[in-house]
Every structure is written in structure tokens, then in C-alpha cells.
Amino acid sequence: MPLLAASRIGARHDAQDWVFPPLDLVVEPGQNTLILGPSGSGKTTLLNLLAGLALPAQGEVRFRDQSLAALDESARDRLRGRHMGFVLQRLHLIASLNVVDNILLAQRLAGSAPDPARARALLARLGLGVHAERMPAQLSQGEAQRVALARALVHRPSLILADEPTSALDDANCAAVISLLLEQAAAEGATLVAATHDARIKAHFSQVLSLPGRA
Amino acid sequence: MSLLHDAATGWLLATASLRARLAATLLTVALLAVGVALIIALLLVSRQLEAKSERDNAGIDLVVGAKGSPLQLILSSVYHVDIPTGNIPQADATRVAALPMVRRAVPLALGDSYRRFRIVGTDTGFDALYGLRVAAGTRAQRPMEAMLGAEVARTTGMAPGARFAGNHGLSDSAAGHTEESFIVTGVFAPTGSVADRLIVTPLDSVWHLHPSKVPPAGREPHAHGDANHDDADQDAAQRKITALLIQYASPLAAARLPREINAGSALQAASPAAEMTRLFGFLGIGIDTLRALAALIVVLASLGVFSALSAAMAERRGDLQLLRVLGAPRGVVCVSVLAQGAVIGLAGVILGLLSGHLAVEALGAGLARPQGIGLGGWTWAADEAWVVLVALAMALGASLMPAWRAYRTNLSAGLAEL
Known part of the structure; x- marks a missing residue:
């Protein structure tokens, strides 16, 4: 059973204008997938549809054979909270919560009991053990991104969705971050689906879906 | 996930948000407490004066x-x-x-x-x-x-x-x-x-x-x-x-x-009854003015709650969006804002109650007792329950609009804004 299956899904700006033409995508467990395309090609919109944050104008997204369109909004929220982790482009953390509480938030939203020991172990694995009690404002951008990765992993999701995880990084950091993402996802038994315009990371993925730029 | 679990998550987010804006939170609590304390003190003093007046009257017609x-x-x-x-x-x-x-x-x-x-x-x-x-x-x-x-x-x-x-x-x-x-x-x-x-x-x-x-x-x-x-x-x-x-x-x-x-x-x-009614009528104008002032302070405090939560909402718009993306149902986001209003309201009311009673006790000890008025702060007037309920309702009411806006946090932009 595929982890994620999108069949003939499309998103529209309006009645005439497609964000991207209808497409198919199947992601098997462990099949790390890159959605590659220039700005405006609809990468983030496609991630929204795969995460159930929005419903496609046509076609269907199934997560572990469950149609997302068949669930109401609240059930989609729960499914996202339980089974998906997110690494985002800009806003990584809740400013009013410290590092550990930011990580534990994912467990709370997944409906499981907060496990501070696991959160701290993940932080240690990512080289952030001493930052557990710090507030997000006290972290560098790179540290915040690694905390976000810990939050994406802590509740043991089967799917991690990453939006532009490396776009602002130099080559050395880009390689380090994508390796870290893939390593940690593999260690936790999760599959990574990343959307980016950054072709430098193409080689790290077993499946690449290219979106054409808008004419 | 149980409602209790959602409520606990909303509570965690609410307290964290209040802590992050501690100065504004304390100011709003203090404003509400001043209004409540004034109303409570006026209630206690007027009720005790009336009761004292009745005791002194001793059934004299x-x-x-x-x-x-x-x-x-x-x-x-x-x-x-x-x-x-x-x-x-x-x-x-x-x-x-x-x-x-x-x-x-x-x-x-x-x-x-x-x-x-x-x-x-x-x-x-x-x-x-x-x-x-x-x-x-x-x-x-x-x-x-x-x-x-x-x-x-x-x-x-x-x-x-x-x-x-x-x-x-x-x-x-x-x-x-x-x-x-x-x-x-x-x-x-x-x-x-x-x-x-x-x-x-x-x-x-x-x-x-x-x-x-x-x-x-x-x-x-x-x-x-x-x-x-x-x-x-x-x-x-x-x-x-x-x-x-x-x-x-x-x-x-x-x-x-x-x-x-x-x-x-x-x-x-x-007639003592007629003359005291006349006297309390005169005093009543002053007491009513003070009560109106205190009520105005409570209203201002409620506006303070509204303004503080609205500002926090504007600041936290990205946070709320992130929470929704991470799987927080609308209810959790809404509760996190409502709980902030409830905490501010409850803290203001408790502080106001204590301050009002303490003020009357101090007034009784320092000023009124030597004059034979015999005021005391450690007594309860029945109307206090209404003051507490109205002040709490106003603080909660002031957080309804921001909570509704949080509830309506739109997911259509999804990851695009994050």
C-alpha cells in the first residue's frame, strides 16, 4: 500500500487558470521524493494538497489508502497531527514556547503524552542538547531549523513534508541539512517529501517530480 | 484525542503567550483589579453603613x-x-x-x-x-x-x-x-x-x-x-x-x-427612617458617582483585555497558522485565546476582591473605628457575587472576538505563508 497516492490532482487559481495541470504521484514507504520546480510552479500548493491543508479542485489524494477528501476538516487535522511532520521555510517555532515545549507540542497535537526524555534525546542527536530550555529568539536560524526537525520527528510520523528546506543555505550547509533530514527520517522510519527550487539536492532523492514553470 | 487533551494543549499555549507578554498581561490584570476593588470597597462600606444605621436606629420610630x-x-x-x-x-x-x-x-x-x-x-x-x-x-x-x-x-x-x-x-x-x-x-x-x-x-x-x-x-x-x-x-x-x-x-x-x-x-x-433615607440620598449621589467611575474602570479594563488579546493575535497570527498546519484543530486555537481572557479576568477579579476587602479593613482599622463607624473588611456582601460574575463575563466577552478570529484562522494559504 502506498504511503501517499495522488491521482489526477489539480489546483486552480480560478476557473480557467491551473496552478499546475492534473498530475499523478505515488510515494511508497521509504521512497524519499523531491518536488522540484521554479518559483510559482505550484510546489507549495501541491504540498498543501498532499498534507490535506487544502482539497484539490479535481482528483484525489489518499494517505495510506484513506481519501483525504472523505474526511472532515477536524479529522484531516488529526491525521496531519498524528502521521505527518513539517519542516518549514521561514517560521519554524512558536515564539512563546521554549525549545523542549516546541518539540513536545507535536506530541500533544498527535494525541500522545508528552515525552520530554525523547525530545531531549532527539535534541542531543541533532547537537542541540544544551539548548533545550532556550527560547526560539535565542537560537540561530540553523539551530531553529534543527529544532523544527526534532519537532517533525518526535511523534514518529510516517511522512515528513519539507518546504524549501535548503533554499537559503550555501552549498556546504545545504548538503549537511539535506543529509541530516534524510538520515533522521530514515532513523525514525519516516519518508521525506520535500518541495524546492533548489536542484542541488536532486541527487539525494530516489524519486523526483518536476513541475514546469508557468508560461 | 480527548477534549481534555485539547484543553490542556490550549492552556499550555495560553499561559506561554501570557508569559511572553508579561508586562502587558500584568497591566491589564491590575486595571481590572482596581475597578473590581473599588466596586467591592464601595459595596462593603455602603452595606455596612446601612446595617450600622439600622442597628443604631434600634426600632426608634x-x-x-x-x-x-x-x-x-x-x-x-x-x-x-x-x-x-x-x-x-x-x-x-x-x-x-x-x-x-x-x-x-x-x-x-x-x-x-x-x-x-x-x-x-x-x-x-x-x-x-x-x-x-x-x-x-x-x-x-x-x-x-x-x-x-x-x-x-x-x-x-x-x-x-x-x-x-x-x-x-x-x-x-x-x-x-x-x-x-x-x-x-x-x-x-x-x-x-x-x-x-x-x-x-x-x-x-x-x-x-x-x-x-x-x-x-x-x-x-x-x-x-x-x-x-x-x-x-x-x-x-x-x-x-x-x-x-x-x-x-x-x-x-x-x-x-x-x-x-x-x-x-x-x-x-x-422620623429617623425618613431623615436617614434623605441623608443616604445625598450620600448616594457621591457613591453612585464612585460606582460609575469603578464600572468605567472595569469597562476600560475589558477593553484592555480586548486590545491586549487582539494585539497578541496580530503578533501570533503566524503561530496560529503554524499550529493549524501542525494539526491543531480550530478548537485548540480558539481555547488558547479564550483561556488568556479567562486567566486575566480571574486574576484581576481575585486580586480586586482581595484588595477591596483589604482596603475596607484598613479603612476600618485606621480611620473609621475611632469614629465609631466600625467598618470591617472580612465580611461579604451578597452583591459581590454579581460583581465577580460580571467582571469575569466582561473579560471573557472581550476575548470572544479575538478567539473567533483565531478560530477562523484560514488554512487555505497553508504552507505558503510559513
């Missing part, structure tokens, strides 16, 4: 005294806080007391004091009026014997057997009756009424000290030479008293007796 201000007559003869309007012939008072419309008539002769406690010449009817009971010693019967109210005994330290000389008039600075002294024969048990602050003596004591007549009371200092103090053998017809406290024999007397007395003699009849 009518006071008969010299012509003048009726309010002054009531304040001086019932509440013992003002100077009397003058004196009236005892013979006139006796005539009134004998009328069939009168169930009980208690004469008062006022004018002297000891250490600011008023000396009241009266008969044992006074004891029945205020429910006075002898707690120590024996009831004063003869001239120059005196009974102490409980507060007088406590403050002066005097006990049965002690002697003291009264002062002319009602202040310590007035000249004293040093040639004659009272002997304390007993102490009354506390009643919680004005009687606790009085020194009670038989009428004869006053006539003994002021032989030809009781001088125009309160017009101090008054003078009387030794020639006037050679006591005894007073012509009863010339004797004067300050006032007569009356209880009606029947409700019908209320319609007739005051009119008859006011129209047909040199006496004045005044």
Missing part, C-alpha cells in the same frame, strides 16, 4: 426635640454624631410620652462627654430600646452613677468602681466638671450599636450637674457657676431634656403623631 434641623436632631439623638438642636421642657416631653399612640418613650439629656465618649442621661427604657445587658457590675440607679458601653470600657480601661469627671460639651478640650465625678457601677455587654460608645447615667445626674436647666446642648463651651450647682430641689417644671425617643403603639401613629407635634407645639418631631 420618632424623635421629639427642639425645633431646628430634623436631620441634626436624628444624628445627635439616635446616632450621637452631631450636636443637638437644643433642649425641650421635660413637662412637654412627658405629655407626649403619655399619648395613647406612644408605646415607649425614652428621654435623653445630652451635652457632656468624657474622652470624646458622650454621656447620655436617660432612664432604663434606654436599655430595653438597645437590648442592653449588664456584663459587669450593677446597673446605675442613682445620680452620678454611670454605666459604660463596651467600647468605652475597652478604650478607657475603666471598670466598675472607677471615677471620672465629664467635660462640658462634646470635645476633650472643653472645660470639665472637675468638682463632681461619676462613679462607674457597671459595664454593658457589646451590642454592635452606638450604645457601645456611650456612657449612660440616670437623668438626675445631668440635672445635678446642670441644675436650673440643661443648657442649650452642644453650644459649647457652656458655663454655669457654683451657685447653679447647689443641687437638689429643682423645680420639675423647669427641668429640660434634649430629646425623646419614641416607639409607636400602632402603625397609625406614623400618620398622626409627627403632624400633631410639629403643628401644635414648640417641639419638633423627626
Whole structure:
């Protein structure tokens, strides 16, 4: 059973204008997938549809054979909270919560009991053990991104969705971050689906879906 | 996931948000607390003054005294806080007391004091009026014997057997009756009424000290030479008293007796109930103004809650969006904002309640107790529950709009804004 299956899904700006033409995508467990395309090609919109944050104008997204369109909004929220982790482009953390509480938030939203020991172990694995009690404002951008990765992993999701995880990084950091993402996802038994315009990371993925730029 | 789990997550986010904006949170709490404290203090003071007024009134239906201000007559003869309007012939008072419309008539002769406690010449009817009971010693019967109210005994330290000389008039600075002294024969048990602050003596004591007549009371200092103090053998017809406290024999007397007395003699009849209603009417304007001010502060505090939460919402828009993306249902996001309003409201109300009660207690201890008002902060007025409920409802109401906006946090932009 595929982890994620999108069949003939499309998103529209309006009645005439497609964000991207209808497409198919199947992601098997462990099949790390890159959605590659220039700005405006609809990468983030496609991630929204795969995460159930929005419903496609046509076609269907199934997560572990469950149609997302068949669930109401609240059930989609729960499914996202339980089974998906997110690494985002800009806003990584809740400013009013410290590092550990930011990580534990994912467990709370997944409906499981907060496990501070696991959160701290993940932080240690990512080289952030001493930052557990710090507030997000006290972290560098790179540290915040690694905390976000810990939050994406802590509740043991089967799917991690990453939006532009490396776009602002130099080559050395880009390689380090994508390796870290893939390593940690593999260690936790999760599959990574990343959307980016950054072709430098193409080689790290077993499946690449290219979106054409808008004419 | 259970509702409880959602509520716990909403609570965590709410408290974290409040902590992150601690100064603004504390300011809003303080503003709400000031409004609540003011209303509570006003409630407690007005309720206690009304209750005290009722206790001091002791079921007196009518006071008969010299012509003048009726309010002054009531304040001086019932509440013992003002100077009397003058004196009236005892013979006139006796005539009134004998009328069939009168169930009980208690004469008062006022004018002297000891250490600011008023000396009241009266008969044992006074004891029945205020429910006075002898707690120590024996009831004063003869001239120059005196009974102490409980507060007088406590403050002066005097006990049965002690002697003291009264002062002319009602202040310590007035000249004293040093040639004659009272002997304390007993102490009354506390009643919680004005009687606790009085020194009670038989009428004869006053006539003994002021032989030809009781001088125009309160017009101090008054003078009387030794020639006037050679006591005894007073012509009863010339004797004067300050006032007569009356209880009606029947409700019908209320319609007739005051009119008859006011129209047909040199006496004045005044109703304590009517005069106190008039007085509280005057005071009420001030109290209502303060209440309106306090209510305005509570409204402003609620606007403060609204403004603080709206600003926090604007600041946290990205956070709320992130929460939704991470799988937080709308309810969790909504609860996280509502809980902030509830925390601010609850903290403000608790702080306001405590401050209001403390303020009244401090007022009672520092200012009112020496004046005999007897205010206390550790008592509850029934209306306080309403103040608490309304203030909480306003704080919660002020957080409804921001909470609704949080509830409506749109996911259509999804990851695009994050």
C-alpha cells in the first residue's frame, strides 16, 4: 500500500487558470521524493494538497489508502497531527514556547503524552542538547531549523513534508541539512517529501517530480 | 484525542503567550483589579453603613426635640454624631410620652462627654430600646452613677468602681466638671450599636450637674457657676431634656403623631427612617458617582483585555497558522485565546476582591473605628457575587472576538505563508 497516492490532482487559481495541470504521484514507504520546480510552479500548493491543508479542485489524494477528501476538516487535522511532520521555510517555532515545549507540542497535537526524555534525546542527536530550555529568539536560524526537525520527528510520523528546506543555505550547509533530514527520517522510519527550487539536492532523492514553470 | 487533551494543549499555549507578554498581561490584570476593588470597597462600606444605621436606629420610630434641623436632631439623638438642636421642657416631653399612640418613650439629656465618649442621661427604657445587658457590675440607679458601653470600657480601661469627671460639651478640650465625678457601677455587654460608645447615667445626674436647666446642648463651651450647682430641689417644671425617643403603639401613629407635634407645639418631631433615607440620598449621589467611575474602570479594563488579546493575535497570527498546519484543530486555537481572557479576568477579579476587602479593613482599622463607624473588611456582601460574575463575563466577552478570529484562522494559504 502506498504511503501517499495522488491521482489526477489539480489546483486552480480560478476557473480557467491551473496552478499546475492534473498530475499523478505515488510515494511508497521509504521512497524519499523531491518536488522540484521554479518559483510559482505550484510546489507549495501541491504540498498543501498532499498534507490535506487544502482539497484539490479535481482528483484525489489518499494517505495510506484513506481519501483525504472523505474526511472532515477536524479529522484531516488529526491525521496531519498524528502521521505527518513539517519542516518549514521561514517560521519554524512558536515564539512563546521554549525549545523542549516546541518539540513536545507535536506530541500533544498527535494525541500522545508528552515525552520530554525523547525530545531531549532527539535534541542531543541533532547537537542541540544544551539548548533545550532556550527560547526560539535565542537560537540561530540553523539551530531553529534543527529544532523544527526534532519537532517533525518526535511523534514518529510516517511522512515528513519539507518546504524549501535548503533554499537559503550555501552549498556546504545545504548538503549537511539535506543529509541530516534524510538520515533522521530514515532513523525514525519516516519518508521525506520535500518541495524546492533548489536542484542541488536532486541527487539525494530516489524519486523526483518536476513541475514546469508557468508560461 | 480527548477534549481534555485539547484543553490542556490550549492552556499550555495560553499561559506561554501570557508569559511572553508579561508586562502587558500584568497591566491589564491590575486595571481590572482596581475597578473590581473599588466596586467591592464601595459595596462593603455602603452595606455596612446601612446595617450600622439600622442597628443604631434600634426600632426608634420618632424623635421629639427642639425645633431646628430634623436631620441634626436624628444624628445627635439616635446616632450621637452631631450636636443637638437644643433642649425641650421635660413637662412637654412627658405629655407626649403619655399619648395613647406612644408605646415607649425614652428621654435623653445630652451635652457632656468624657474622652470624646458622650454621656447620655436617660432612664432604663434606654436599655430595653438597645437590648442592653449588664456584663459587669450593677446597673446605675442613682445620680452620678454611670454605666459604660463596651467600647468605652475597652478604650478607657475603666471598670466598675472607677471615677471620672465629664467635660462640658462634646470635645476633650472643653472645660470639665472637675468638682463632681461619676462613679462607674457597671459595664454593658457589646451590642454592635452606638450604645457601645456611650456612657449612660440616670437623668438626675445631668440635672445635678446642670441644675436650673440643661443648657442649650452642644453650644459649647457652656458655663454655669457654683451657685447653679447647689443641687437638689429643682423645680420639675423647669427641668429640660434634649430629646425623646419614641416607639409607636400602632402603625397609625406614623400618620398622626409627627403632624400633631410639629403643628401644635414648640417641639419638633423627626422620623429617623425618613431623615436617614434623605441623608443616604445625598450620600448616594457621591457613591453612585464612585460606582460609575469603578464600572468605567472595569469597562476600560475589558477593553484592555480586548486590545491586549487582539494585539497578541496580530503578533501570533503566524503561530496560529503554524499550529493549524501542525494539526491543531480550530478548537485548540480558539481555547488558547479564550483561556488568556479567562486567566486575566480571574486574576484581576481575585486580586480586586482581595484588595477591596483589604482596603475596607484598613479603612476600618485606621480611620473609621475611632469614629465609631466600625467598618470591617472580612465580611461579604451578597452583591459581590454579581460583581465577580460580571467582571469575569466582561473579560471573557472581550476575548470572544479575538478567539473567533483565531478560530477562523484560514488554512487555505497553508504552507505558503510559513
